[in-house]
Amino acid sequence: MRLEHLLKSASFKLTAAYVGLFSVSVGILAGLIYFSSTSELDRAIRTRIVADSNALREEYAHGGKDQLLQAITERQRGRLIGGLDYTLYDAKGRHLFGTLPVVRCTSGWVTFTGPPDGDEPTGEMEKLGVLITPLTHGYCLLVGDDVGKVQKFGTLILDSFGWVFLLTVTMAVAGGFFLSSRVLGRIEAINRTAEAIIEGDISRRIPRRAAPDDLDRLAATLNRMLDRTTSLMESLRHVSNDIAHDLRTPLGRLRRSLEEARRTTSSPDEYRAAIDRAVSEVDGILDTFGAILRIAQIESGSRRNGFQNLVLSDLAADVCETFAPSIEDVGKSLRTDIQRGLWAHGDRELLVQALANLLENAIAHTPAGATVTVSLKASHNGVDLSVADNGCGVPEAEREHIFKRFYRLERSRTMAGNGLGLSIVAAVAELHGARITASDNKPGLRISIAFPAAA
Secondary structure, eight states: HHHHHHHHHHHHHHHHHHHHHHHHHHHHHHHHHHHHHHHOOOOHHHHHHHHHHHHHHHHHHHHHHHHEEEEEEHHHHTTTTTOOEEEEEEEEEEEOOOOOOOOOSEEEEEEEEEOOOOOSTTTEEEEEEEEEEEEEOOOOOEEEEEEEEHHHHHHHHHHHHHHHHHHHHHHHHHHHEEEEEEEEHHHHHHHHHHHHHHTTTTTOOOOOOSSSHHHHHHHHHHHHHHHEEEHHHHHHHHHHHHHHHHHHHHHHHHHHHHHHHHHOSSSSSHHHHHHHHHHHHHHHHHHHHHHHHHHHHHHHGGGGGEEEEEEEHHHHHHHHHHHHHHHHHHTEEEEEEEETOOEEEOOOHHHHHHHHHHHHHHHHHSOOOOOEEEEEEEETTEEEEEEOOOOSSOOOOHHHHTSSOOOOOOOGTTTSSSSSSHHHHHHEEEEETOOEEEEEEEEEEEEEEEEOOOO
C-alpha cells in the first residue's frame, strides 16, 4: 500500500484533524496551567515578603533599630536555602545588615539580579524580588526572595506538557497510520470484490471479520445486495427460458392454425372461425405477458410507496362474498373462518388480487363437490391468511416449486392457464414482507401467508 494513498485516506485525515484539535487543546491547557500556577506562586512569595516586612516594621516601632537588627539576625541565623534576604541601611546609605544594593528608599517593589545562593543551576544568577519599606529616622528595610523559581516552575510545567504532547502526538500519528492501513486494506478487499464482479464473477462476496464493526456491517449489507442482485439475475434468466419454452407452444399452435386456414379454408365462415381461434391464442399470449409485467411491477417495489393500514378482515370477507356465487355455480362450496378486526399494512389492490388468485387456483384444481376454506386469524407476531381445499393436493416434492413462474403440474398441463397465478401471489407476499408456504391439508392443499403485524 503506497504512502500517498495512506496519507490521502479519510481515516488518516480524520486522525490528523483530531491530532490538530488535541494539540490546540493541550496548548490552551498548558497556557492556562502555566499562567495560573506561576501567578499563584508569585502571589504567595510576595504575600510572604509583605507579611515579614510588616512584622519587622512592628519590631522597629516597638524596640527601635537594635530590636529590628536582633529580629533580622534571628531570622538570618535560621535561614535555609530558599529563605528570605534582608538588608538594612541608614539615611547615609551605610549597610547595617545585608548586602543588597542601596536604592532610593521609596515604598514599592524592585528586582535585583545577584550571585546564586545555592539553589540555581550552574552558571545561572539569582533573581530577587525585593520590597522596599522606609522606616523613621532615615532607615530603609529591604526584604526579598528568589522569584526566579517562579519562572523555573513555569518552565517545568511547559517541559512536562511538551513531553506529554510529543508522546501523545507520536502515538496518535502511529495509531493513525495503523488504523488507516487496516481500513484501507478492508476497503481494498471491497474494491477487489467489486472488480471481480464487474469482470463477471458474480459469485464473489466481500470477506467479513469475526468481530462486527461499521465496515463489517457495510460488507454484510453489500453482500445481501449482491445476493439479491444475483437472485434477480437468476430469476430473469429463468424467466427468459420459461418464456421461450412456455410461449413456444401457443405460438406454434397459432402458426399451424393460420397455415391450415390458409391451406384448407375456402368460405368466409371458415376464415372467420380461423381468425377467432387465432385471436383466442393471441389473447392467451397477451394474458401471459400481462402477468409477467404485473409480477415485474410488484417485484420492483414501487407499489410500496402507497402502503397504508387497512382492515384485512373486511378485505377478505369482501373477496369471499364476491367469489361465493361462482364457486357454487361449479358445484363447489366456500367456507370462511375470518376473525374480525384484523389489520395489515399494504396495498389493497394487490392483496385483493393475491386472495383472488388463491381462490381461482383452488377452484381450478379441485373436483366437483370440493370445499374451499378461507381462514384469517391473529398470530403471535402478525396475521395468518390461508386458503385450503380438500382436493387431490400437491405432492410434497413439488410444493416448493408451485410458486415459480410458469411451473405447472403434469396433470394441469391440459388445463387453461399460464402458471403465473401463484407466482403473482408469492410476489405480493414478498412485497408485504410476508412468508408464504404450501402444506398438506389432509386431504388437499393449504397455502398460508403470514403477514407481519401492522404498526
